[in-house]
Amino acid sequence: MTSPLLFLFATVILLLTPGPTNTLLWASGAVVGVRRSLPLLIGELLGYLSAILLILIIFEPIIEQFPLFQPLLAVILGLYIIYLAISMWRRADHISATAELITFKKIFLVTFLNPKAFVFALTLIPIGHNQMHWYFVALAASIMFIGLSWVVFGYLVGSVAGQHNLKLFNRFSSVMLTGFAGFIVISAWQ
Known part of the structure; x- marks a missing residue:
């Protein structure tokens, strides 16, 4: 997508769409507040950028050769999100335990495996465009701003x-995560 305005519009819409990363950011904001949730935004940013670069360099050729690879990744993500949802449900009574559940590493991993990264890498980012670096700058700024909005x-x-x-x-966040996990797995196999 070479139009900067269309790219920005599509990026914002995609990032605003509720999903596992946004649900965890939202829950963290509610449980520990904005200040303690700020490091999670770096985890989200690094998760997206790492995934996009890996998809472009390694996964795109694999996906072209082995079409089942992408649905397999979706199943792995779905199972991990279900694990997080069950953990959040079990720890719902203990706010500090919930806060321990939403960590930098977990935000990074959920974002790294997020199907949105595939959309960015394979559809939205104009690979080979002479101003491609500005698209990455806009993407990074959008990730940080919208992630902060969720927090x-x-x-x-x-x-x-x-309190x-x-x-x-x-518990509501846990149910939402379970729903997203199911949606990710089902949509990957359609």
């Missing part, structure tokens, strides 16, 4: 809900 949104919802309702909030 702030979670913080606001958590503030309104209050006594965070158990319900964590």
Whole structure:
């Protein structure tokens, strides 16, 4: 996609779409607040950029030769997200345990395996474009801004809900993660 405005529009829409990374950022904002959630944004950024570069360099040729490779990655992501959802459900009563569950490494891994990275790498980023570096700059800025928006949104919802309702909030986040895992796995095999 060589139009900068279309690229930015598609990027923002894709990043705003709820998914596992956004759900974890949202939950972190609610549970530990904005300041303690900020390092997670770097995990998200590095997860996306690492995945995109790996897809472009290694996975694209493999996917062309072995079409089942991409659905297999989706199943792995789905299973990992279900693991996170179960852990979040079990720890819903313990806010500190939920906070320990949403770590830099886990945000990185969920984002690294996120199907959105495939959309960026194989559809949106104009590979070979003489100004491609500016597309990556715009992507990085969008990832940080929209990720921060999810954290702030979670913080606001958590503030309104209050500490006594965070158990319900964590359970709701767990159910959302399970739904995303199912959607990712089912859509990969269609």
